[in-house]
Amino acid sequence: MHLYQFGRIKADLATQKNELTQLGFPTKERTLSDLARATFALFEPQAHGDAATREAWANRAVDDDTDLATWLATDRDVIKRDNFYNVALQYLGFQPRVDFDQQHPRTFMKQTGLPYQDADINNQDKFVSAVYLLLNTRTVNVVTLIDALAAKGLLNTLPERFTFFNGKSLPTFDTHQIIREVVWIESDLDTDGDGQRDMLEATIIRPRVTDKGVQVPALFTANPYFHGTNDQDVEAATHVPEPTLQVKAAGTQPAATDADWHPEQDQLPHREVTDTTKTASVFGDEPGIYSLNDYFLARGFATVYSAGVGTRGSDGLRSTGGPDETASAVAIIEWLDGNRRAFTTRTGHTAITAWWCNGNVAMTGKSYLGTLAIAAATSGVPALKTVISEAAISSWYDYYREQGLVVAPGGFQGEDADVLAIDTYSRQQAPGDANRVKAKWESRLKDISQAQDRQHGDYTPFWDVRNYRHNVAQIQCDFVSVHGLNDWNVKPRNVVKLHEALRTVGSSVHHKMFFHQGQHVYLNNIQSLDFADQMNLWLSNKLLGVDNDAVNALPDVEIQDNVEAAKWVTTPDFGHGTGVTNRQFQFGTDEPTAEFKDESTAIFNAEHDTSDSFERQIIQPDSPYSAARLWLPLLQADQDVVIEGTGTLHLRVRSDAPTAIISARLVDIGSAFRLQPTASIVARGNYPLGFDWQYENTLEFAPQKQPNAAQLISFSHANLQNPVDGATAVTVNPGEWVDMQLTLQPTRYHLPAGRQLVLIVHGADMAQTIRPTATPTITVDLKASHLDLPFRNDQD
């Protein structure tokens, strides 16, 4: 176990004393022992009164023979560090003998990454500093000790106001008294073409104390799934991977026009306001869906969910990431900032403002939710002060297409823009409402199905207008991105290309990036990292103006190691700058060329494979797909190396057909106990989000229980007719050499000594591309091909 903590900031003694005093902690008593007694009493907030407190102390061991109650009963001039930390570790949730040796508590603390004072405690100021540090140290249950004590009632006597400790907001807001309400926000859109502005439903979850004049910031999660999904319709609409790869005409796709970005629409009248109110008319009966939002609710941040145009309760139609969905998210933010009107009912005239909001908004959420956060940020809407975007799409072409090919999100073969539009059109779940726009929706859906163009896979204006990276220059707010390095659903390219786009336009925005070893998951309950605490530092700064230097205090890039469990490293940038160098790999020595016949589909069918089993098999040294791939060893690592960044494969290739799918997989070969791609539950429901509030599970990525022989590091897919990108197709004559450039998914991969790095070149990817029945023979000119791969050289 290792508990990293980047969200703790330095504070001088005066600040420590002020902050402790504010919480009711003593900082000066008659004697050091008096101070210790008064302090440890507050460490047992569940115990009311001296007798109960002493009993609680009696449960803690200072050593094998002495409990804390007995120990505190004796006055002493010096508190030995080991005594202090033997007890401190128990408050942090560790057990003597089981977790640590009471003879050497600091040995365990050092191994685990827990901070401690540098000497025995021989005066009251040193005790105060030790307590301040301890309260800001992480417990075994994700949160810091101050949060754990708050969960037992320590802060219940404080006023229900923002209270900051070590630069972060404390859970002082009463989650038993939450207001849940629904309003309808007037947008500038009329996506269902009824001549009326689309009204957007939003659910607000805010502390009741806002009714008494406390203004709070809002965490806004634009969640198209909030009101349910249409799973049965999705099943019917999911595409069967096509058996034929179409030959396409040469040419370059045009960029999206201004009309694509801003479709012309009639001048829309504003809804007349006949009345105003501070009280909503509809109770929000959907519970929150993201525990990080719930964690912040206890800390005074309201949560706002809106599912957007075309979802249940709202007007309009879905577009799978089109400009109207961006506008739909932005509208909510503008209302929160007082710059847009909203009503208590969808069709009524009683207006309601976000009078409880301080006008500062952050967006949160994963996947489509985080995607809309990127989208909204690229609008530059001023009230959006920051974004925490996780596993998000920055260009929908990078989600459903790749270099001229239809490529499915991992795990969702056959999904496409139209399928997702169907999935999120929850307006259908209000059938009385949906019946009224049935024809319009069917027509819109037909348009999407056609425009997405599964036949050719090109980067058309449909996709160009869904590439939020065009507008990164407009991003005004500092930005947090989280992505799984094993996320083959929303692939890492999305976050790294967003980051590169910011760099390209010379943006002054600070972009903090987290890369974990998971797939398509949240990060906030991973035990080894203090993600929620870091976000607290960040949001306290961005939305509440706390002067905690969050921008400099937090690392720029935090990356979870893929070899050692629970290990995180930091870098100043990702795959770029000092310490990162490119290495060029040549292929083969004896044979000038190598060829394979792409019979993947036939083998797939003969083996009765699934997408999952194909993905496993294609990378095994001994594989049913051996004849349908090239196996190109790159490196036998004689010492640990770290790949970091985006690799580029330069391939001179020919096909005996006018078209082909070319895929590349970078793999780590060698039997090893690698990390599991799914985090395991370390402890169920032990991570408290506030006082008598919700609990989360604590997770960690554990090593596999059985070794495996091969591990995917990265991959890439391309249409032979799109040798460089998805926008430009060329004509390929059978047998003609084509110089291709395939961009691998960016990664950070620690390849330990003794393992082999191998490049696999193959054809169709049964899990992600279509499944052609044609079997072209592909030849690679090995001498004229190479792989550029970035390595980080300045890290253990």
Place this chain on the structure above:
Amino acid sequence: MHLYQFGRIKADLATQKNELTQLGFPTKERTLSDLARATFALFEPQAHGDAATREAWANRAVDDDTDLATWLATDRDVIKRDNFYNVALQYLGFQPRVDFDQQHPRTFMKQTGLPYQDADINNQDKFVSAVYLLLNTRTVNVVTLIDALAAKGLLNTLPERFTFFNGKSLPTFDTHQIIREVVWIESDLDTDGDGQRDMLEATIIRPRVTDKGVQVPALFTANPYFHGTNDQDVEAATHVPEPTLQVKAAGTQPAATDADWHPEQDQLPHREVTDTTKTASVFGDEPGIYSLNDYFLARGFATVYSAGVGTRGSDGLRSTGGPDETASAVAIIEWLDGNRRAFTTRTGHTAITAWWCNGNVAMTGKSYLGTLAIAAATSGVPALKTVISEAAISSWYDYYREQGLVVAPGGFQGEDADVLAIDTYSRQQAPGDANRVKAKWESRLKDISQAQDRQHGDYTPFWDVRNYRHNVAQIQCDFVSVHGLNDWNVKPRNVVKLHEALRTVGSSVHHKMFFHQGQHVYLNNIQSLDFADQMNLWLSNKLLGVDNDAVNALPDVEIQDNVEAAKWVTTPDFGHGTGVTNRQFQFGTDEPTAEFKDESTAIFNAEHDTSDSFERQIIQPDSPYSAARLWLPLLQADQDVVIEGTGTLHLRVRSDAPTAIISARLVDIGSAFRLQPTASIVARGNYPLGFDWQYENTLEFAPQKQPNAAQLISFSHANLQNPVDGATAVTVNPGEWVDMQLTLQPTRYHLPAGRQLVLIVHGADMAQTIRPTATPTITVDLKASHLDLPFRNDQD
């Protein structure tokens, strides 16, 4: 999907009207349409005011062209049933087109088991009855419609008092205002031998309105795991399955003596009371662990958790189900009933009564928790009015031993009484406290390890005193048992033998039994059954005196079918009485004997099997264990048959060694899409436990996605030296015939036509018995052996 509902009772029109009136529903208006409008307004409790209500109606479709708002605007003398149910189904959570056809709503209702009125609604009384029935109909989210509407705020204006509807308590208690407190109850025990009565910590979770004089019943869950488990120590203590089966001396074990049941102990002084209070001194910071308790908390039932002797915060030592653990659970009940003292601190003198409790207690919980409920019930403690015991142990011999053998709980090879004692000794997690009794605990643990006697596996007094069935005659309260028919951890024998013991002593106790298709799991969030609702009917009757005839209203036995998903059947008894007949199966025709060599351990090691893979392999027609078993076909089903009850295998057998393990497995052979043994999530977090309270997932047992060839139905294990039971061992001379009688685990198994019933006789069970390296040759006299198996003949 099928939604069974046994917890709905009949009510006459006057009762319907009274109950509806009490909730604020109208029962008579100027016209039928006025009544419909006034009623449907209450069906949208999230909408406050006419405008919001009309909008909510507009989201419901009466048909493709008419929404509910439009439809209600027109006056009509008759409400067509199809119109009513088209809308009703939407309120129940179903979607037109996706779930049902609005042309024929009742077709879907019939398939799904939803009740409907028998004619169009042509007067107000008929409308009232239709509404009453609908409110008491199950939604897609486990609960009934009245509960679903309460979750949206329908009942928020009612006083915070018990309100019954259709015989069940409604969620009218404010779960935002819960008191969580800890008290220490004085027991009659001194298990840690310090001359002081063991004080038992209990956590109480009660509605705050109890402070205003509302007395409530208590659901008490005796949960040894409540304060954590010692997982690392368990890992170290878990036994390695022994390689040698000891030859034992002939003889019969003595029964437990009175001294075993009631160990002599010094007269213990009572703790002096110097003060009394109504206010506890310690906040209960552990969240509840069973969602059924949380469901009832909203309905006015307090929850009480106590982990018992030897757990964190309590005095004493663990004993794994010994009489002191029974006494420990009973003490809590006696305190709740005012017959035992408790204090606000563990060592203090301020007494506190359960002044908020109406003196009526039910116990709930699964596994060890449910076990202690059985234990407490056998004490006959008067305040215990009923028990809901799930997957519980009725005799610990049936958990850790079987007919003279050490047999592990499924999934926990190597676990034993000592391991579980270590696991639940959470007192250790208060190290300051545990250090004081370290030596006593080590000594107690040594005693358990010795007394459990893994060498011989006999039914010794250690086990006899842990057989709660001895005392079934003392059970005074009606009883609910729930058990998974695939629970190989706590095996079904435990519940069925408890039931048979009740029958044997002529108990007048009503014993309601539920058998589901799961393993070791709770039943309350399975979609197809209204378990929570039935328990509401039951507990409202038992703890609140509601005259709802629950004992007769609920079926005696509810059994989930293993072939058709979401199908439940009822029977008047389990495997007994009218409709159940025994069938005797003879083995073989040509060969008089058959033999196998028990090389299971060697094969297991050679195959690198795990317990799981062994269990899969041993029952396959083509198995690596083929030579180590007999395969005895019993029946090729030409029509569906239903096994129900306990089979007995009469086996004449000889071994070439003086000892051997004899196992039998009854299996269903034939490729089929059987139900998965683990229920799948149908919908995540959609089952509301109250208003703005917790949410549970909805689960259902779904068919497997791939067919499997073989399925375990039941099994049995015995020591050759214990031919009849675990108490009596005989000497076996190598080569000598032994007449054995093996009792299979009771089951209810629907064997469809076309499948084959096979008996497997084999030796050591790698998943459950020890793993001997000796390889005795076992011969079965087929002619002198037979299997008695009960079948139910009066059911589809």
